[in-house]
Amino acid sequence: MDTQGGKTTGASGATDTTGTLDEALERLHASGPERNGWLSNHAPMAVEALVRRGQAPTVHRWLDYYRAKLEDMPDLNTPVTYGNWREALGDPSRIADWTAYFARETVDRPWREVLAEWWPRLAPGIAAGATHPVIRVGHAVRTLLTTEETAPRIAELAHGLGYWAARHQLLPSIQTLDPAPNAAAALAGVPAIPVQGGGIRARFGQLSAFPLWGEAPDPDTARARLTELVAAATHRYATHGHGEPTMLVHAATAPNAVLRTLPALPRQLWAPSLSAAWAASAAVTAAYTPAEPTAYAPATASAEEIFERAAAHGDDHTIKFADTALDVGDATALAAAVRSIELNPPAL
Structure with a gap:
């Protein structure tokens, strides 16, 4: 952009x-x-x-x-x-x-x-x-x-x-599991909530444990890890978005909102911002985890063409997720954007 x-x-x-x-x-x-x-x-x-x-x-x-x-x-x-x-x-x-x-x-x-x-x-x-x-x-x-x-x-x-x-809503107290080496592994290690049903507030009430991830010793590391988290959550949608196509977009769009805000914040707030973003992404992931991943096809269109398709599709979540996918910008992210167009009902 x-x-x-x-x-x-x-x-x-x-x-x-x-x-x-x-x-x-x-x-x-x-x-x-x-x-x-x-x-x-x-x-x-x-x-x-x-x-x-x-x-x-x-x-x-x-x-x-x-x-x-x-x-x-x-x-x-x-x-x-x-x-x-x-x-x-x-x-x-x-x-x-x-x-x-x-x-x-x-x-x-x-x-x-x-x-x-x-x-x-x-x-x-x-x-x-x-x-x-x-x-x-x-x-x-x-x-x-x-x-x-x-x-x-x-x-x-x-x-x-x-x-x-x-x-304003606090998440319940969360047990810390073993450390994860990277954001993708951390999301993969988030335990699914026991009852995958009901509204998101009821689902969040079932949260119990997340892998240890999302800590950073300095602001620049925090920004790098937050960027990694956005990419990992966007990529994961390509294989797991079918678990709940609308709600799972937030596992990526919420941390990306934090990433977009970092440049406007004092640097001392960057590390705690990463922790908050990880909690949000992990919570949504746990609340809507499908039983199994699924395969996806590589994207064949350009980023601009994919977003034009999202705009024509008209679903608000699809538009916002495609916007985040274009921020990430790689082939898997673009394939995830196509998946969101395929999975969510068109609005227009």
Whole structure:
């Protein structure tokens, strides 16, 4: 990916000069981050990926399709303040309060400063909302790091942080198993939960043990291992994605959201960020592990063609996973992106 003159450049080399991303975000910010109780609103993440990858002309048509899934932002309850934020953390009835809080914070202070203050508070709850809040934050930060810092793009970060704070969720206490030599072996060594059924919160409640992995002695090692984890989880989808084609994308997209955010964070936060990302990826892997892997075919199309197929397919998870696969960029990752197109039902 690249940027030119503050305009987002997609994988195809096309540059969005239309203001599509800001238009889409402004269109979406009247909506809440959830629907039907607690299902996530994926639209802000999907449209960022579409614009990033040269598919800006498809965004408003895609939003027209997705509009029926949107719900209004919930009503305000009680303002979140420096004095009461701890009691409001993890309270989904305060989604609008948290969003308003971060909107104020990112107007009054530089967004990087707000992010650095709140990241270590939120990262332990990375499982929040089935990892969608951290993924939304990762898309927002990527845009802010590589394009012009417009008001809608800063507001999108506030929405992502507010969603994360309201849905903040700690994982259960996890036993440490023997060390794994690399990320792929660590994911392969994650024990499947006993009952592969029910919603993700019930599944996370069954988590018991992960291999020892995800520690780093310095920030640069942490970044290298996080990059390795994203690649390993993306590759694993090619052989294991059939276990639950929608949910297993998060084993890769959640750690990639953390990786995208690292450059905006103080370096002392990189190692604990790796630990949080590993916990998220391992948790999703354990919750949706199929009984057996399956074979996959090599990808024969280019990265740009595969993402164009994902955009035409229209499923939000498929779009976001293909976006992560293109970040990884190797042949296995592209084959995994094709698998996600094949496995997930088309939306358009």
